Amino acid sequence: MHEMALCEGIIGIVEEEARKRSFAKVNVVCLEIGALSHVAPEAMKFCFEAVAAQTIARGARLEIVETPGRAWCMACSRSVEIKQRYEPCPCCGGYQLQVTGGEEMRVRELEVD
Amino acid sequence: MLDCGANPAGQEIAGMSSERIIQVERDILGKNDRLAADNRARFHADEVLAFNLVSSPGAGKTSLLVRAVSELKDSFPIGVIEGDQQTSNDAERIRATGVAAIQVNTGKGCHLDAAMVGQAYDRLPWLNGGILFIENVGNLVCPAAFDLGEACKIVVFSTTEGEDKPLKYPDMFAAASLMLINKIDLAPVLDFDLARTVEYARRVNPGIEVMTVSARTGEGFSAFYAWIRKRWAKAKRAEMAMQG
Ligand SMILES: Nc1nc2c(ncn2[C@@H]2O[C@H](COP(=O)(O)OP(=O)(O)OP(=O)(O)O)[C@@H](O)[C@H]2O)c(=O)[nH]1
Ligand SMILES: [Mg+2]
Numbered sequence A: 001m002h003e004m005a006l007c008e009g010i011i012g013i014v015e016e017e018a019r020k021r022s023f024a025k026v027n028v029v030c031l032e033i034g035a036l037s038h039v040a041p042e043a044m045k046f047c048f049e050a051v052a053a054q055t056i057a058r059g060a061r062l063e064i065v066e067t068p069g070r071a072w073c074m075a076c077s078r079s080v081e082i083k084q085r086y087e088p089c090p091c092c093g094g095y096q097l098q099v100t101g102g103e104e105m106r107v108r109e110l111e112v113d
Numbered sequence B: 001m002l003d004c005g006a007n008p009a010g011q012e013i014a015g016m017s018s019e020r021i022i023q024v025e026r027d028i029l030g031k032n033d034r035l036a037a038d039n040r041a042r043f044h045a046d047e048v049l050a051f052n053l054v055s056s057p058g059a060g061k062t063s064l065l066v067r068a069v070s071e072l073k074d075s076f077p078i079g080v081i082e083g084d085q086q087t088s089n090d091a092e093r094i095r096a097t098g099v100a101a102i103q104v105n106t107g108k109g110c111h112l113d114a115a116m117v118g119q120a121y122d123r124l125p126w127l128n129g130g131i132l133f134i135e136n137v138g139n140l141v142c143p144a145a146f147d148l149g150e151a152c153k154i155v156v157f158s159t160t161e162g163e164d165k166p167l168k169y170p171d172m173f174a175a176a177s178l179m180l181i182n183k184i185d186l187a188p189v190l191d192f193d194l195a196r197t198v199e200y201a202r203r204v205n206p207g208i209e210v211m212t213v214s215a216r217t218g219e220g221f222s223a224f225y226a227w228i229r230k231r232w233a234k235a236k237r238a239e240m241a242m243q244g
């Protein structure tokens, strides 16, 4: 369900870009999705197909680039990579982490005709 | 083929045919974020403190609000926005206390968005210097991503849900400033492990504040009200400092 709302957001962006930069067909939509953003790529692709059906993005392929989760460990005073929000710091095993990256949900590029 | 990492922003590359690549670099929820910023500015102008209450279905958001607004309404102007997929039952429960409530039905949508809240706020009486409670749709996933313009999110978690909810739905617990552990009256029957729940919540959000309450008995509410008054006073001070 979450993916549905996101796909509507994506289509909104594609339609605005189509007006601004005048293109009539979209072949590929490339997304940047952070590892901590809780988006399931498969569900996203499924929803995208449904939401895109009646729009300019009809038939477009969805490509998803996953960016890593990053956090600042207050105990270690350094930036570390995490795969999930509830993971401990890989260095000290503590949970004093402040997420600094991996929450992105962006449309990066479009391949258009 | 599209190489997603290669081109500097803003550059358009002509392909073999009329095919080209357009750099977009826009947040998928950018439109919601802009509307949320508008809401935030309006709340600020009206000196209204807005809370976004989120939880699983049935954790007790409405029960909690019915009690809270009844007991706070003599101290603050209060308005409530109720989000549900269907029915206006929750808004009616609030109105029965004499406090203004607007029901938003999201239909298939599983969360409130900033546009809905902006429209509902238009229909509330002026809350000058007061408090706006927004009860989101019962769902621990989607509402985490949709900023409504609130001062902060309050996650309501009930003792019947299982201690590991914060680990299963980390986004929501990470996004909230306060966790209200509701239905604490049932804790003895359920062998509820409070310490474990708090530990899990702090794993995903080291700074989250925690209070135990019972919307049924009223236990813990005075601490909740003290927390609200503290936030309200802090917002007031920030306001006065800005005005110089
Ligand atoms: N024992 C006990 N029951 C409670 C408490 N708070 C709420 N309930 C019960 O839990 C059920 C759901 O409460 P609601 O207040 O409707 O929960 P909600 O989170 O608003 O539910 P939705 O809006 O449907 O997501 C009702 O049967 C309440 O009577 C509590 O503190 N203790
Ligand atoms: Mg409710």
Ligand SMILES: [Zn+2]
Residues within 6 Å of the ligand: A073, A074, A075, A076, A077, A089, A090, A091, A092, A093, A094
């Ligand atoms: Zn560490």
